[in-house]
Amino acid sequence: MSIQQILDNNQQWVAEKKAADPEFFNRLSKGQKPRYLFIGCSDSRVPASAITGTGPGEMFVHRNIANMVVHTDFNLLSVLQYAVEVLGVEDILVVGHYGCGGVAAAAANKQYGLIDNWLTNIRDVIRVHETEFSAIENEEERLRRLVELNVIEQVRNLGKTNIIQNALKSSKPPRLHGLVYDIKEGLLKDLEIGSDTENLDHIYGTEASQHA
Numbered sequence: 100m101s102i103q104q105i106l107d108n109n110q111q112w113v114a115e116k117k118a119a120d121p122e123f124f125n126r127l128s129k130g131q132k133p134r135y136l137f138i139g140c141s142d143s144r145v146p147a148s149a150i151t152g153t154g155p156g157e158m159f160v161h162r163n164i165a166n167m168v169v170h171t172d173f174n175l176l177s178v179l180q181y182a183v184e185v186l187g188v189e190d191i192l193v194v195g196h197y198g199c200g201g202v203a204a205a206a207a208n209k210q211y212g213l214i215d216n217w218l219t220n221i222r223d224v225i226r227v228h229e230t231e232f233s234a235i236e237n238e239e240e241r242l243r244r245l246v247e248l249n250v251i252e253q254v255r256n257l258g259k260t261n262i263i264q265n266a267l268k269s270s271k272p273p274r275l276h277g278l279v280y281d282i283k284e285g286l287l288k289d290l291e292i293g294s295d296t297e298n299l300d301h302i303y304g305t306e307a308s309q310h311a
């Protein structure tokens with residue numbers, strides 16, 4: 100598809116939106132109050148709005164390779180802080196997907212260059228769940244489970260941030276969700292995990308500074 104085609108598509112989309120709702124763009128231009136924060140993989144087959152049936156203004160989005168929550172990633176942390184403290188999102192979704200190239204690369208005994216430093220965070224997930232992971236004989240099944248375990252650990256990583264620690268003490272704390280998208284079926288599955296940071300409080304629980 101050429102850039103011209105993309106511009107033509109855009110014109111057509113604007114026309115359709117305006118035909119259905121003349122105030123659509125005027126309303127959006129006034130500000131955003133999305134209910135959801137979506138943290139997903141950059142994979143082109145996992146488009147955040149299409150698979151969740153959400154439109155403009157409904158979902159704040161952060162995507163990176165293998166939907167990671169890395170505590171030194173200022174991009175993710177900035178998105179998270181803004182979404183939680185300014186936009187007041189109600190639900191945070193970490194969305195992994197089966198067939199994730201990043202997860203597969205992390206599980207392979209191979210070097211890829213710079214990205215290895217990013218993949219180390221997924222290799223840490225393997226280390227933590229090594230007993231379960233290595234007991235699965237079928238490779239495809241093992242990788243599918245790793246995708247799920249990775250989502251579980253990234254939700255846990257969210258709970259370790261002081262942004263979420265503080266938000267959990269507020270009157271309206273955001274709910275954390277772990278989901279996996281199946282590219283082959285087009286279906287999203289809720290892993291039905293919340294944050295278990297209460298159990299990790301003795302390590303990660305921190306009090307906000309009082310002397311501001």
Ligand SMILES: [Zn+2]
Binds near residue numbers: 140141202
């Ligand atoms: Zn992926």
